[in-house]
Amino acid sequence: MKAVAAIGRKFLEVSDTVGGITLTMLRILRGVARLSFDRDETWLNLFKVGVKSYPIVIMTALFTGAIMVIQSGQYVKQTGATGLLGWGAGYAVLAEVGPVLIGLMFSGRVGANNTAELGTMKVTEQLDALRALAIDPMQHLVVPRFLAMVLMLLLLTALGDLFALIGGALTSQFILDVNWQVFFNGVFDSHLLPEYLVGLTKGVTFGASISVVSCFYGLGVSGGAAGVGRAVNNCVVTSAIGIFVWDYIITYIAN
Amino acid sequence: MRDDPIALQLPWLKPAIERMPDKPVVLRITGLTKWFGDVCVLDGIDLEMREGEVLGLIGPGGVGKTVLVKICCGLLEPDAGEIEILGQILSELKEKQRQLLRERVGLVFQNYALFDFMTVGENVAFPMRQRGGSSPEEIAAKVQERLSEVDLPKVGNLMPNELSGGMKKRVGLARANINDPELIFFDDPTAGLDPVTSSKIFHLIRKTQSHRNSTCLVISHDIDRMRPACDRYILLYEGKVHFSGNEGEAMRATDPIVCEFFRRDEGKK
Helix, strand or coil: CHHHHHHHHHHHHHHHHHHHHHHHHHHHHHHHHCCCCCHHHHHHHHHHHHHHHHHHHHHHHHHHHHHHHHHHHHHHHHHCCCHHHHHHHHHHHHHHHHHHHHHHHHHHHHHHHHHHHHHHHHHCCHHHHHHHCCCCHHHHHHHHHHHHHHHHHHHHHHHHHHHHHHHHHHHHHHCCCCCHHHHHHHHHHCCCHHHHHHHHHHHHHHHHHHHHHHHHHHHCCCCHHHHHHHHHHHHHHHHHHHHHHHHHHHHHHHC | CCCCHHHHHCCCCCCHHHHCCCCCEEEEEEEEEEEECCEEEEEEEEEEEECCCEEEEECCCCCCHHHHHHHHCCCCCCCEEEEEECCEEHHHCCHHHHHHHHCCEEEEECCECCCCCCCHHHHHHHHHHHHCCCCHHHHHHHHHHHHHHCCCCCCCCCCHHHCCHHHHHHHHHHHHHCCCCCEEEEECCCCCCCHHHHHHHHHHHHHHHHHHCCEEEEECCCHHHHCCCCCEEEEEECCEEEEEECHHHHHHCCCHHHHHHHCHHHHHC
């Protein structure tokens, strides 16, 4: 009986979370559709979310491309099919590994930070202060963050793809002794545009998913500093799950 | 209210409407009830405030004073009862209409609630900038005026974490006043402050009120220092209005709970 009760409680908890995230998403989309959001705050968030994330995304992407080339390099060298190196690394990076790893980095850096910021504002009554000053936190804080995260993760994914290919080319040149031009020829001759577009679609979707999840947990904080810590933890875990679920759905639809 | 058994025991418990009959009612609360789980925090509260009045809301900790203020500001929803603020029934307003009403109402939070990512000047300017219709020069001038009123003319460029508790309270006061609200709620504006700073804060509240003829509801435990600022007091006890009256009526009261709050010094003697 206790086990059934525990299962029931867990089911209600999960339903509560899923319902809350869905409602948050609908409220955000309504704000976007009505163009009712703070422009200045959106510009500020584009800077905070995007510009400050470039270094970590470039670093992640360079190593991702390099690792893909090293992984596939063993087989390529054995078979002598160096032309396939660019295709293999490019396919994996553009369609799958690049967006997913950049999304995970983004959720750890930006999503967690967003939850902590909103959560701290909640526990210090700054959100109530906004409402008391006749300012809707959704318009002023949440929708700008959503727009910034979606747009910036799209751009960061595009940038990350570029640097992942550069990382792959450098590795192929200096580690595998395969000319970088051969690597890039492999990438461009493989007509990877559909994979590239699928990857960008994933970037947009992951950005939306991370922003909605991080805002949901941030706005729902209760219980002081410990509550903020729990919310950040929940945000990172749920964002990661969201990334893999959306990755599965988009990959399934695209194929 | 007159049928209330406590009101019958305490003959000086009269509705405000009978005290200041010439002034319009700014805030009218009828039968306000709020539950948190199984606990009834506010149990059928009735109160009225007239224009230009400074009302001291007192009571033991956890009695629901802050909850009452938050409900009046639309930050919490009541379980029962009706609130009329500045002629508008709060429960009948949609969110957009509530926002417009909030522009006419100020709230100073117990723990400051200053935006920690903005400078002091930006904090004070924020409500005015969001409302729109003012040039940056007008906003800057008004911010300076409000900060000077609270004796902080030179802190505009500092961040909130560089200020002391008393300074933060005064900045909160300046921010709440920037749009010249008609009704201002002060949620324990002297909590954690030394006696001198507390007196200054209450002096500021009275000064602000008399300059703009705003109506103020002040929550505090510091009855001795809030006396010069308040026209009338409401004592909340066990979720109900236990006493409503001015200082003289409170001092003449024989009810032990009222005596406990207003004449503690005599009790000690």
